[in-house]
Amino acid sequence: MRTSTYRQHGCTIHEHRFTVPLDHRAQAHTASGTAEQESAKATSIRPTHNESIEIFVREVVPEGGENFPYLCYLQGGPGYGSPRAGDFRDGWLGFLLKKYRLVLLDQRGTGQSGRLDARSLCEDDRFRTSDGNLDAQALADYLMFFRQDQIVYDAEYVRHALAGGKPWTTLGQSFGGFITTSYLSLAPEGLEKCFITGGLPGFTHVDDIYRLTYQQTAARNRMYLRMYPSDERTIREIAAHVRDTEEFLPTGEQLTSDRFRMIGLGLGTQTRTDMLHYLLEGPWVNIRGQRRLSHQFLEDISNELAIAPMYAVLHETIYAGTIRDISDRATGWSADRLAQQIRGFVPDADPLDMGEPYYLTGEHMMRSLYQTCPALQPFAEAADILAQRTDWPCVYRPEVLADNDIPVAATVYYDDMFVPRELSMDTAALIRGTRTWVTNEYQHDGLRASGTRVLEYMASLLED
Numbered sequence: 001m002r003t004s005t006y007r008q009h010g011c012t013i014h015e016h017r018f019t020v021p022l023d024h025r026a027q028a029h030t031a032s033g034t035a036e037q038e039s040a041k042a043t044s045i046r047p048t049h050n051e052s053i054e055i056f057v058r059e060v061v062p063e064g065g066e067n068f069p070y071l072c073y074l075q076g077g078p079g080y081g082s083p084r085a086g087d088f089r090d091g092w093l094g095f096l097l098k099k100y101r102l103v104l105l106d107q108r109g110t111g112q113s114g115r116l117d118a119r120s121l122c123e124d125d126r127f128r129t130s131d132g133n134l135d136a137q138a139l140a141d142y143l144m145f146f147r148q149d150q151i152v153y154d155a156e157y158v159r160h161a162l163a164g165g166k167p168w169t170t171l172g173q174s175f176g177g178f179i180t181t182s183y184l185s186l187a188p189e190g191l192e193k194c195f196i197t198g199g200l201p202g203f204t205h206v207d208d209i210y211r212l213t214y215q216q217t218a219a220r221n222r223m224y225l226r227m228y229p230s231d232e233r234t235i236r237e238i239a240a241h242v243r244d245t246e247e248f249l250p251t252g253e254q255l256t257s258d259r260f261r262m263i264g265l266g267l268g269t270q271t272r273t274d275m276l277h278y279l280l281e282g283p284w285v286n287i288r289g290q291r292r293l294s295h296q297f298l299e300d301i302s303n304e305l306a307i308a309p310m311y312a313v314l315h316e317t318i319y320a321g322t323i324r325d326i327s328d329r330a331t332g333w334s335a336d337r338l339a340q341q342i343r344g345f346v347p348d349a350d351p352l353d354m355g356e357p358y359y360l361t362g363e364h365m366m367r368s369l370y371q372t373c374p375a376l377q378p379f380a381e382a383a384d385i386l387a388q389r390t391d392w393p394c395v396y397r398p399e400v401l402a403d404n405d406i407p408v409a410a411t412v413y414y415d416d417m418f419v420p421r422e423l424s425m426d427t428a429a430l431i432r433g434t435r436t437w438v439t440n441e442y443q444h445d446g447l448r449a450s451g452t453r454v455l456e457y458m459a460s461l462l463e464d
Helices: 040-045 091-097 118-122 136-143 148-163 175-186 206-227 231-244 257-268 273-280 295-304 309-313 334-339 377-388 421-430 453-463
Strands: 002-008 011-021 052-061 070-074 101-105 168-173 191-197 284-287 290-293 408-413 434-439
Touching: 011 148, 052 148, 070 148, 070 175, 091 101, 091 453, 101 148, 118 377, 136 377, 148 168, 148 175, 168 175, 175 191, 191 453, 206 231, 206 257, 206 273, 206 334, 206 421, 231 257, 231 273, 231 290, 257 273, 257 295, 273 295, 309 377, 408 421, 408 453, 421 434, 434 453
Parallel strands: 070 101, 070 168, 168 191, 191 408, 408 434
Antiparallel strands: 002 011, 011 052, 052 101, 284 290
């Protein structure tokens, strides 16, 4: 462990860097010292060498909190680093600092923990063939090690180093809740209690999950268009326009209808829904008698669509083979396949056909993105390989969760566009002792949008 320390707004900040195995399962023992060998299934994807990866953790200690217990925050994603706050004493982070030392873990592949992007990977000799081309199979094999289970073992490594083996509390937002559920399955001895917001995963094939997310995304579209009815014509006209006219974002990426429709991601949040109206309020300019999209609009769209490459590349993998019952089923580009079958989302539908709904999409990573998005183009073949894989190690163990004795409080957002309420409630019922708050007051970003209310309510659930 390497550590640097400084003071920031009354808090002591320790920045830790750890070197951990790329594949914890390949080790004879995990960081906790317990044997953790997965079946021969994992053997085919183990690295040929004993590779390692560096994990970055920012520990935030409030004034007078040197002896506070630890809370490890597990960020949503996949593909995004831990929060970087101007003042950690503000908002929900500040609420936590009243009782805890915060451990802000950059999950592997994000932030300063070996961030995955096209440049870092495509220029890595490990993923080049002898003739200098990208080795898509080697890259796909490597990406197998960036799911929930390996992040749990990273957290365990950090816990032993910082807390001396004493159990700690975790807070998981969205994908961080998926990691928490994996933590409860694979290393419950490391946990004192858990908070989950919008992140109780479904224990079923990704097709079942995406059918529900498409259904909820359609509902959010209808809600939005009731609020801003004039935007329907604008959305349809822009989608039709980019089919017939080449428009390019500042990144050099051609704006396609599939890519444009991804602005619907904002519909799943409290903080972005209304901002879509401002984004759409004035997209057009007239250039030599031809209607075109304005430079400002294209710039704003580019900012709205700026997602971490690994968010797209790994998105369906976090649902792949998660439990034994579905461990041999590929994801098969689920979002893409299902879009062809669901009214309002068919990619080739005529946007100007007012007899059919035409919806913005949500957390649905289409295969076409890999043809147009420069940041994703190098991953196209590797993503195809991942979509067909059936050798995924399981990340959840329902039999362990059913015997759980760790206190768990979970907020389930009734209208959640990304994590279906129905499946979350099934999982909550399975994890013994889980206390839930089901609310329609907030969307998926309720942790941030509610100030401190979501955290206060979950804390009260475990105090009763």
